[in-house]
Amino acid sequence: MYPTTYHRPSSLAEASRLFAEAGDAAYISGGHTLLPAMKTRLAAPENLIDLRHVPELRGIEVTSENVSIGAGTTHHAVSQSGAIRQAIPTLAAMAGTIGDAAVRTLGTIGGSVANNDPAADYPAAVLALSGTIITDRRTIPADAFFRGLYETALEEGEIVTRLSFRLPEAAGYAKFRNPASRYPMAGVFIARHRGGEVRVAVTGAGNDGVFRVPEMEAALARDFSAGALKGITVSPAAMLSDIHGTAAYRANLVGVMARRAMENLGSAVAID
């Protein structure tokens, strides 16, 4: 890693100001994406701004309508939160399947969402749960946030402070993991919201990052059962293709994982 200067702000305003003044800077939280990038010298920020001591990024708040999670909350903390497990059990269960136990100790929900890795789990959850991304500048609905591979609506220096989710009536998540990397090759998060809207979001499979499947959403809005998905396919043209699986293979996985998610509502299934 190249030399860098470390900053430890104790407020959101201070973090934002440090970033603006630094010229070349990166925020660090869990560091599980940034550090590998720095080691391979794909990233070499002259300044590191540690968000772990910013109080605005902490805490989990659950009401009868809403779950609000501080961006600095680790995957481990989300998976073990009694309040989240009760409000949106699938979200807590999904957090418990991210990476491995050591990764979950340090990786954070805000980092995952801000990074928008095409194979990260959280983008699918945020999109299907119709989540809201709250930053130090504004509030961004999930549909306007994710913009392709590693691209988001975040502006330079903007900090994700919280993730907010309205409580669904039902939700399920299923993913097929690459047995070596354990990143999903297809992960499908399904949520039925009050008023009957169903949202289906897919991670790991698309060649432009997380995406929704309107045909599945319409079918599940009519009949919220695994059987309603029969015959619905996604086009291989929009799928990733690499040494781990062809586009056609991933397109098929999306259908299989959607059915598995529907068959396991209230939990998260990880298959490898």
Next chain:
Amino acid sequence: MSSQDAQSLSPAAVPIRLTINGTERRLQVEPWTTLLDLLREQEGLTGSKKGCDHGQCGACTVLIDGKRANSCLVLAVVKDGAEITTIEGLGQPGNLHPMQEAFIEHDAFQCGYCTPGQICSAVALVQEGRAHTREEIREYMSGNICRCGAYTNIVDAIEDVLGQSSTLREAAE
């Protein structure tokens, strides 16, 4: 025991305080130094291994404030104030941790390179209390790769210690 003395550090080094295996240490670290490199190069604790250096193999697993983490994916400066436990802090020859004894008893390694990370991870797994079956042990140990393929015996060793701890819990109740 320091292979990198204070004079060789750059002026960018910052002071931090860590409790390493029960001993409080006041250290100067360059901000780009990982916890793993600090432990191995500055503190002479070479039990934690550098396998992939990218958080994929688990050979560098240590306990940070009691939770397992990949020490290669943490900057030391970020953990200012934390308590670190490495394989050296779990037990020593003649006074082994029950998990270390179980790994020997079950022949849960071949080359041994991944073993310190496996054992730190396994100790955390027992403390977390979420793995009860062999399948769950495998899932919760998935971050620790053994290229010799000693997984069956590793699971045997962990199952053994889990059994001991549940027996102890029942005895206490």
